Amino acid sequence: MRLLIDVEMLTYSQAWDIVYKTFAYTNHTVLPEALEKWSVSLFEKLLPRHLELIYLINHFYIEKLKQKYPGDGEKISRMSIIEEGYEKKVRMAYLSIVCSHTVNGVAALHTDLLKKTIFSEFDALYPNKIQNKTNGVTPRRWLHCCNPGLSELIGEVLGCVDEWVTELDQLEQLRH
Numbered sequence: 001m002r003l004l005i006d007v008e009m010l011t012y013s014q015a016w017d018i019v020y021k022t023f024a025y026t027n028h029t030v031l032p033e034a035l036e037k038w039s040v041s042l043f044e045k046l047l048p049r050h051l052e053l054i055y056l057i058n059h060f061y062i063e064k065l066k067q068k069y070p071g072d073g074e075k076i077s078r079m080s081i082i083e084e085g086y087e088k089k090v091r092m093a094y095l096s097i098v099c100s101h102t103v104n105g106v107a108a109l110h111t112d113l114l115k116k117t118i119f120s121e122f123d124a125l126y127p128n129k130i131q132n133k134t135n136g137v138t139p140r141r142w143l144h145c146c147n148p149g150l151s152e153l154i155g156e157v158l159g160c161v162d163e164w165v166t167e168l169d170q171l172e173q174l175r176h
Contacts, residue, residue: 001053012056025096026104026133030113040088054090058082061098068125079121097122097129104133 004015043051058081065076083089105111111132115123144151155161164170
């Protein structure tokens with residue numbers, strides 16, 4: 001947002017449209033205590049312009065929450081990007097959710113837990129935004145698709161063309 005607005009001279013709306021369509025947030029934990037919260041005072045000292053933009057994003061987001069949940073100040077406070085308190089903090093996961101077109105869980109169970117626990121209010125606000133994207137790279141995709149030469153060599157050594165791709169246990173034969 002900062003670069004798009006301050007350097008590229010786009011309007012807030014133009015910059016927001018690009019940011020929202022570009023980013024997806026992948027969450028790796030369901031432990032609330034593991035979700036990062038950054039001190040507002042630290043932002044003020046080190047990244048004041050970034051903090052201004054975070055406040056602006058939060059302002060527009062809070063306005064939408066007020067329309068969706070009129071009179072429910074507690075819910076709006078719980079869902080705010082800014083955590084109020086003795087020391088104000090930026091809830092980085094919330095910022096990521098609000099600024100992303102999708103939120104990815106890293107396994108089906110993980111995704112279901114996100115929807116039912118720590119991000120349940122976001123799941124209600126943004127239906128279908130929280131999605132499952134299984135973590136990792138499959139050997140089939142990495143080896144067979146990305147390195148066809150090596151894939152062909154493995155097939156020759158094993159005496160089969162593509163069977164090992166769906167039966168990865170056959171790769172054990174390469175140890176001998």
